[in-house]
Amino acid sequence: MALTSPESKIWWNLPIGRAELVWIVIAFFWGVFMFGMMVWWHLEGNQNLSNEVYRISPAKFEERTEAFTEKYTVREEAGMPVAKPEPGAEVYMLSRLWEWWPILELKKGQTYRLHLSSLDWQHGFSLQPVNINIQVHPGLEHVVTLTPTQSGEFSVVCNEFCGEGHHTMVGRIHVVD
Amino acid sequence: MSVTAETGIIGGIAAKFRTCPATGLKVDLAAERLIKANAVAAIVFLAIGGVFGLLVALTRWQAVHLLPSDLFYLVLTAHGLDVLLVWIIFFEIAVLYFASAILLNCRLATPRIAWVAFGLMMVGALLANITVLQGEASVMFTSYVPLKAPPNFYLGIILFAVGALLGCFIFLGTLVIAKEEKTYEGSIPLVTFGALTACIIAVFTIASGAIILIPTWLWSLGYISHIDTVMYKLVWWAMGHSSQQINMAAQVAIWYAIPAILLGAKPLSEKVSRSAFLMYILFLQLASAHHMLVEPGISSEWKVFNTSYAIYLAVLGSMIHGMSIPGAIEAAQRGNGFTNGVFEWLRRAPWNNPAFAGMFLSLVLFGFLGGISGVVLGTEQINIMLHNTLYVPGHFHATVVAGTTLAFMAITYLLVPLIFQREIIWPKLAKWQPYLFGLGAAGISLFMMGAGTLGVSRRHWDITFSDATLSFDYPPAAFLMLGLNGMSAILAAIGGGLFVVIIVASVLFGKKVDASNIVAALGPTPQKQMSDAVKSYGNAGTFHLPGTYILVAIFFTAFVLYYFVNWKYLSELWQLG
Ligand code: HEM
Ligand SMILES: [Cu+2]
Numbered sequence: 134m135a136l137t138s139p140e141s142k143i144w145w146n147l148p149i150g151r152a153e154l155v156w157i158v159i160a161f162f163w164g165v166f167m168f169g170m171m172v173w174w175h176l177e178g179n180q181n182l183s184n185e186v187y188r189i190s191p192a193k194f195e196e197r198t199e200a201f202t203e204k205y206t207v208r209e210e211a212g213m214p215v216a217k218p219e220p221g222a223e224v225y226m227l228s229r230l231w232e233w234w235p236i237l238e239l240k241k242g243q244t245y246r247l248h249l250s251s252l253d254w255q256h257g258f259s260l261q262p263v264n265i266n267i268q269v270h271p272g273l274e275h276v277v278t279l280t281p282t283q284s285g286e287f288s289v290v291c292n293e294f295c296g297e298g299h300h301t302m303v304g305r306i307h308v309v310d
Numbered sequence: 311m312s313v314t315a316e317t318g319i320i321g322g323i324a325a326k327f328r329t330c331p332a333t334g335l336k337v338d339l340a341a342e343r344l345i346k347a348n349a350v351a352a353i354v355f356l357a358i359g360g361v362f363g364l365l366v367a368l369t370r371w372q373a374v375h376l377l378p379s380d381l382f383y384l385v386l387t388a389h390g391l392d393v394l395l396v397w398i399i400f401f402e403i404a405v406l407y408f409a410s411a412i413l414l415n416c417r418l419a420t421p422r423i424a425w426v427a428f429g430l431m432m433v434g435a436l437l438a439n440i441t442v443l444q445g446e447a448s449v450m451f452t453s454y455v456p457l458k459a460p461p462n463f464y465l466g467i468i469l470f471a472v473g474a475l476l477g478c479f480i481f482l483g484t485l486v487i488a489k490e491e492k493t494y495e496g497s498i499p500l501v502t503f504g505a506l507t508a509c510i511i512a513v514f515t516i517a518s519g520a521i522i523l524i525p526t527w528l529w530s531l532g533y534i535s536h537i538d539t540v541m542y543k544l545v546w547w548a549m550g551h552s553s554q555q556i557n558m559a560a561q562v563a564i565w566y567a568i569p570a571i572l573l574g575a576k577p578l579s580e581k582v583s584r585s586a587f588l589m590y591i592l593f594l595q596l597a598s599a600h601h602m603l604v605e606p607g608i609s610s611e612w613k614v615f616n617t618s619y620a621i622y623l624a625v626l627g628s629m630i631h632g633m634s635i636p637g638a639i640e641a642a643q644r645g646n647g648f649t650n651g652v653f654e655w656l657r658r659a660p661w662n663n664p665a666f667a668g669m670f671l672s673l674v675l676f677g678f679l680g681g682i683s684g685v686v687l688g689t690e691q692i693n694i695m696l697h698n699t700l701y702v703p704g705h706f707h708a709t710v711v712a713g714t715t716l717a718f719m720a721i722t723y724l725l726v727p728l729i730f731q732r733e734i735i736w737p738k739l740a741k742w743q744p745y746l747f748g749l750g751a752a753g754i755s756l757f758m759m760g761a762g763t764l765g766v767s768r769r770h771w772d773i774t775f776s777d778a779t780l781s782f783d784y785p786p787a788a789f790l791m792l793g794l795n796g797m798s799a800i801l802a803a804i805g806g807g808l809f810v811v812i813i814v815a816s817v818l819f820g821k822k823v824d825a826s827n828i829v830a831a832l833g834p835t836p837q838k839q840m841s842d843a844v845k846s847y848g849n850a851g852t853f854h855l856p857g858t859y860i861l862v863a864i865f866f867t868a869f870v871l872y873y874f875v876n877w878k879y880l881s882e883l884w885q886l887g
Contacts, residue, residue, distance in 0.1 A: 136413055
């Protein structure tokens with residue numbers, strides 16, 4: 134039994150039962166299939182995380198986000214600027230203790246290049262209620278190509294623990310038709 | 311002590327031992343004391359960590375919202391630390407000593423160093439705990455840089471890890487002694503092989519831990535100015551996630567051990583079961599990938615390969631055990647005479663024996679809740695919908711609580727009579743314990759996964775965002791999930807508390823066990839009526855296991871359906887490229 138040495142000393146030569154063999158083959162091919170699914174989705178699927186990443190200093194990223202915001206601000210909301218970039222534009226959103234800045238207004242069905250980075254600790258970009266979650270690091274600028282397919286008011290919750298104010302860190306994205 | 315110790319030669323040199331009345335094995339008293347110490351330490355930390363878990367769950371239950379935010383993050387850090395690291399690893403050290411010295415009929419290598427290891431682990435665990443409780447180290451047990459804890463937090467974990475590493479080497483040393491002194495014949499038992507798998511992975515993961523935690527400690531002391539955030543995660547999780555494969559190997563070994571003790575079950579095929587263990591070692595890869603699927607700065611190719619453990623070959627190992635373990639039970643039970651219909655073997659299994667009930671529940675809950683959710687969560691693109699939501703703790707409470715913790719509880723019901731030589735006190739109560747804990751653990755897993763699917767983030771104090779400038783309203787279903795999670799947590803805490811009380815009381819006040827009552831002390835077992843049908847294993851013609859085939863077919867169907875449902879959800883997400 135399993136607690137004692139195998140009864141047959143040459144256990145490695147004993148044949149494998151048919152049922153076990155069948156299951157091993159099924160499980161193996163299921164694994165290959167699941168692997169293939171990920172690869173195929175990269176080729177054919179519409180939801181893949183971009184690999185476009187640059188090193189950037191927090192100060193530089195802050196500067197760029199400020200320039201972007203200045204250029205596109207259309208109004209204020211809860212004391213924060215709302216930036217409305219034109220479709221296809223380079224869009225910036227920075228994270229810092231404890232806010233996502235600025236608020237964005239995007240157009241449904243249009244594609245944007247969203248630049249994400251953090252000025253201090255790691256944060257979690259969690260777009261709700263869509264449920265898109267992307268990790269945000271300081272020092273790395275992640276450029277994500279995003280196409281909203283719904284309109285309405287969306288929130289960016291921080292879902293990476295970032296200290297005592299973590300649960301107050303909420304940002305906003307509006308999507309208009 | 312009721313048993314007289316003898317002095318004699320075991321494993322080459324003179325040592326004190328007793329002869330086990332159940333098996334006739336020579337039990338090295340030094341090994342026995344160390345197993346006891348490590349198991350007791352483990353259970354104490356489980357009790358502490360479990361209380362922390364309950365407090366966390368009651369805070370996340372929005373209607374109760376027990377703790378203030380700073381305490382919540384503190385307690386959550388302590389919870390992760392005490393259960394995932396301290397409880398599990400102390401118990402694993404006990405399992406390693408048991409699977410080597412006891413099962414191989416050998417003395418333990420260097421018991422003195424084993425005590426040093428124990429001391430280091432204890433000091434480390436206490437140091438880390440005290441630092442967290444002082445309030446300056448609420449960085450979660452993962453301590454992602456640049457979040458910084460005081461140096462003693464890292465030092466505590468490092469000391470604990472060094473102790474555990476020593477324990478691994480003592481296990482390996484014992485295997486060497488047993489082999490040289492020929493204390494057993496042929497190959498090591500399957501359970502020891504499983505423990506060896508766990509040990510090898512442990513050495514790899516602890517080394518990774520040292521590689522990242524020592525610089526982080528120096529950084530916290532001010533000697534190093536910068537630690538790369540992505541690199542930190544990559545190496546930290548080479549410890550944190552790969553070490554889950556230690557749990558896996560240890561718990562699978564226990565899944566084989568308990569039916570062997572209670573039912574006389576044998577593996578269907580030694581070759582298949584051992585190869586499946588081997589796959590854990592060979593295809594472990596950098597399991598860190600599971601925590602970095604939506605991280606910037608890492609290529610998709612790397613993510614896809616590593617998240618699937620090299621085309622799911624380690625998952626294949628688990629799926630193989632998933633058939634061979636119920637198969638071994640079915641074969642043994644059919645051999646015991648329960649041959650009617652497809653499921654008599656299962657119906658008439660010793661469900662009133664907490665060791666068996668715990669083991670079987672652990673197997674089923676691990677497979678259906680933990681295994682399936684793990685593969686889905688670890689699919690590169692699907693992870694976009696689930697990363698850092700409560701789905702993640704939901705998944706790993708199915709693996710590490712409903713799976714590993716329940717399996718460890720189950721084997722404890724046998725260690726008490728076999729090693730502590732005491733009967734389980736209050737067997738009627740003990741009978742219910744695995745069901746209470748299993749139900750509670752299944753509940754917290756499912757409801758956290760449910761909340762995560764609705765987007766609720768993990769490690770988050772307030773999903774009403776009452777202090778935030780901007781806000782967000784989660785759907786009412788999310789609040790319902792967290793409420794149900796809180797109720798399940800209470801159930802799990804009762805089940806866990808019951809376990810701690812029963813075991814501590816049994817060890818202190820249980821009736822002594824000797825040759826006259828050892829078999830009864832193992833709890834109810836089915837009437838044994840060995841027939842010829844199962845005497846010879848490994849011969850394809852001798853058995854037919856329809857019940858197992860049906861169970862495996864149900865599992866596989868659930869797996870495939872759930873997998874595709876998630877791809878469907880993903881396809882409805884905003885487009886990302
Ligand atoms: C009574 C039993 C338990 C209950 C009620 C419980 C409940 C919870 C809850 C509600 C969370 C927090 C989720 C969040 O807000 O992010 C959590 C986190 C966690 N639990 Fe448990 N748990 C229990 C036992 C265990 C055990 C036995 C283990 C390990 C063997 C474990 C490992 C963890 C870990 C690693 C975390 C993550 C901590 C972090 O995010 O830093 N839990 N638990
Ligand atoms: Cu944050």
